Structures are given as structure tokens and as C-alpha cells.
Amino acid sequence: MRTSKVEFENKNGDHLSGYMELPTNQKPHNFVLFAHCFTCNKNFFAPKIISRNLAALGFGVLRFDFTGLGESEGDFSETNFSGNIEDLLAAAGFLEKEFGAPSVMVGHSLGGAAVLMASEKIPSVKAVATIAAPSTVTHVKGLLAEQLDELQKDADAQVNIGGRSFKIKKQFLEDLHKHDLQKKLASLEKAVLLMHSPQDKIVEIKNAEALYRNLGHPKSFVSLDGASHLLGERKDASYAGKVIAAWAERYIDKEEEIDLQTDHQIVANLGEEGLTTQIKAGPHNFIADEPVNIGGDNFGPTPYELLSAGLAACTSMTLQMYARRKKWHLKNVETHVDYTRQHAADCENCEKNDSKIDTFLREIIIDGEVNEKQKAKLLEIADKCPVHKSLTGKIQVKTKLGKF
Secondary structure, eight states: OEEEEEEEEOTTSOEEEEEEEEOSSSOOSEEEEEEOOTTOOTTSHHHHHHHHHHHHTTEEEEEEOOTTSTTOOSOGGGOOHHHHHHHHHHHHHHHHHHTOOOSEEEEETHHHHHHHHHGGGOTTOOEEEEESOOSSGGGGGGGGGGGHHHHHHSSEEEEEETTEEEEEEHHHHHHHTTOOHHHHHHTOOSEEEEEEOTTOSSSOTHHHHHHHHHOOSSEEEEEOTTOOTTOOSHHHHHHHHHHHHHHHTTTSOOOOOOOOOOSSSEEEEOOSSSSOEEEEETTEEEEEOOOGGGTOOOOSOOHHHHHHHHHHHHHHHHHHHHHHHHTOOEEEEEEEEEEEEEEOTTOSOTTSGGGEEEEEEEEEEEEESOOHHHHHHHHHHHTTSHHHHHHHSOOOOOOOOOOO
């Protein structure tokens, strides 16, 4: 995947910091907005791993720091749950303007409650997935149990959450009571996936049961059996990301993949935009592209890189086949190829562009129990590989127009 740092403003003018996770070899087919857990940030393990698993499956994902957390501006002590919802709306607006409107929202812990509340205000969102979400937003008061008396008496208090110290103001608690999540669920017209671990000791599984009862259809539940609340194990976070991707596909619009059919050995298909070309070679599907600086997206090798790769692959195969037939032990054959256009060594008009010839620079690295004489023979055999012979022999390309 490709990761890039982004920044956008919230309602109050604070600059919020985030990361865009994008697929490596394609344009995103949909965009996901991720909300992390209470006092967490975009760099926590679960948000990062889940986002990257979604990106690997074709989604573009924005994960960001809420106001006053991580690298985002603002004072955390001045924030509250209402502010988290406003930050999500600002993030959705940024996504729509710069990349594409989010069709999926994912929230972890209190972030799960936040995406359930915020999603109704984002028309583009069709599916919402929560991980270890509480059934009421006031559940977070349990994390502040030791400081509750102090907060009731004073305007603020210093609290310790997960080994980190935060300043919480009384208004934070007061704001929690303004949000009736249970009431909101009944009228939520989004597909919802609830994911929860039966062993969660911070937000117990009964929260998922309460959420499920109050949600309308379509709704789904997946058990994260054995996982911790923060999904600290890579296998648990990866599993969550893959399941969300598979589940969401039922509810999102996704451009259908072209099923390339041909009676020929190879077919290459390119639509109206860009240079990313779908290729089918026998039963195999892959893509070609061009660098960004000439109008491509760099999602795949260039045509000349594919041609060079064919020469490299054919060379390594030919040498190993020859060595095996001779019963020479080659541990490895590595062929490096670069393509360029160079002047012919004996050209008389080298200043003219048309005097340059296509040149493949090939370097072969042999690791095996062979002597110098055998190496020389292998070098000779390299020139006999079928692709080499095709490239250096007389070639003709016959072209005709076909019909769709």
C-alpha cells in the first residue's frame, strides 16, 4: 500500500493530522473513514493494521487524530464526544473534496459509537463497522471511575488512561449524557457490522448484544474470539480488516472488473482514463502502467519493463534447464536487465536520433558448483534463450482491426 500524510481543518480551525492508506496497484474502489478509540491516535497498532489490510483489498482509508491527540492541534481537555463527531464530519468533507466521499466508516471502541452517531449525517456512507464498541457513550465514565468524584466537585481533573495522563473537564462528562446512542440505532438506515471479543475486559460482550438488539436490519455480528480490547495481536487486527472488507462489498458500489476474453494469447484493455492497462495472458491477469510524470499512476510495470522482464525470465529458465540437463548444480540464476536506446558502436551519424538502437543490458549472476569453462558455456547458452533469439532476429508485427 501507499501511505501519505494529510492535514485538514476541523470546525474550529484546528489542523488535524492523518494518514491516507491507498492500494499499491490500483485506484481505490471505495473510501473508508476510520475512528480510533478514546485517547488513542492514528498510529496505534489496530488502526494502522486494519487500515493497511483494507488498502491491500482496494480501499482508500483515512485514519486521523481527533482534536488534541497525536499530531492534531487543539486542547484535548476542551474536547468532548460532540467534538469527535464534528471532527469525523470534517474528515468526511476532506475525503470527499480531495479523494472521494467515504462509503464505509469503521470505529474502534468509543470511536465505534462515534461513527454510529456521525454516519447518519454523511449521506455517502452505506456501511458502518464497529470494533469493541460500547452500547452507550457514557460507558467511558468507567475508565474515569477514580476521578469521577473529583470531576463532580471541580471543573477539571488529571486522569490516567492506559498509562498516559490526560486533563478532563467536567463538561466532557456532561456532554456524554447528551447522546442517546440506543435511540439513534433504531432509525439508523445503514448496514452495520458489530465485531467484539467475548474476552473483552474493558468493554464487555454484553455491549455488542445490546447494540445488536436495538439495530434495525441489515445488521451482522462477528466474534473476535480470543482478541484483546485493543486488538494488540497482528492476527486479530488483520482478521478484522479482511472481514470488514469482505462484508462491506455487499453494500457498496464497486466497478465491476472487466472479464477479458480473447482467442489470442494476450489481450490488453485500456478504458477512457489514465494509462493503467488490464492484461490477460493465458489464465493469468495483471496490469501495466506508466510513471506518474508521463500521465500514468505507476500501478504496474511499463511495457518495456514487461519486455525486459520476459528476457530476464527466459534467460534464467534457459540456463537452469540446460544445467539440469547437464547435471550441473546451480543453486540460483539471477538475470538483471535494463533497457535503453544507445548509439550503435559503429554508427556514422551518431548525432541523429534515428541512429540509436534498442539495447538490452543483461547481467547474469550464477551461484553454483560450476567451473570457468562451464560458466563460459552458460553465457553462450544465454544468447540461445527463445526471447533473446526473438528480439535479435527478424521480427514482423501484423495488425488488423477487430470488433467489440
